[in-house]
Amino acid sequence: MSKLKGKVAVITGGNSGIGFGIAEALKNEGAVGAITGRNLETIEQSIGKLGAGFIGIQGDVTKMEDLERIFRDAFERFGKIDTVVVNAGGIVDGIPMAAIADVTEESYDRYMNLNLKSSYFTVQKALPYLNDGASIILIGSSAAHRAAPGMAIYGAAKSAVISFAKGLSLDLLERKIRVNTLSPGSIDTPVFGKIVPQEQVEQVKQVWKDLIPVGRMGLPSDMGKAVVFLASDDSSFIVGTEILSDGGMTNISLMK
Secondary structure, eight states: OOOTTTOEEEEEETTTTHHHHHHHHHHHHHOEEEEEESSSSHHHHHHHOOOTTEEEEEOHHHHHHHHHHHHHHHHHSSEEEEEEEEEESSSSBBOOOOOOGGGOHHHHHHHIIIIIHHHHHHHHHHHHGEEEEEEEEEEOOGGGSSSOOHHHHHHHHHHHHHHHHHHHHHHHHGGGGGEEEEOOOOSSTHHHHHHGGGGGGHHHHHHHHHHTTTTSSSSSHHHHHHHHHHGGGTTTOOOSOEEEEEETTTTTOOOO
């Protein structure tokens, strides 16, 4: 369990859900580093589980000054950064996803800022502190490949994130920095409680399970294992591409 021994990772949004699953998987393979989030309480809880090799940095990835501070603080603590997982994103607090007739300009901008703009500038602000030969993993979504009600803006943002992996890899070839995207499908995290009333969560999860060919929802640990691969030398010949980890939901149709 030492594919990443001696490596330093920064995981944005690593204080819960998919991000914490990724941080835990990286730790289990020998990495140390930093997780970020906006909620100090969940950061502290997650650091308690990860142990002494990790620190928590509170910050909002939609704010340039916070991004600069996150990477400066991580570098000052560990002396280098080998891996960046650009995970922070998802639902904007207080603004539900909606169909086009119900979307305001403000809600559009806030979804794009969180799910697209922040990804680009997370990479930019990390660059002065990244080792040559580093690995950057962007978190996309299967929503980039198939439409779902109310998710047009989110899906478009994640489509652009997938494109970023190509263009940014080209920009960073001279430094041998690889940029790839991991696109999760439906993952069993507390986010469902933000989308539907709590009493409907299990019913909605079952609907998703019925759509997934492997017969189950994904787990944060599934995403963590894929990130370990992309962060390690095992993927040294993989550049500017996407791993779609959705249990076959996008590419396999269940005919019933």
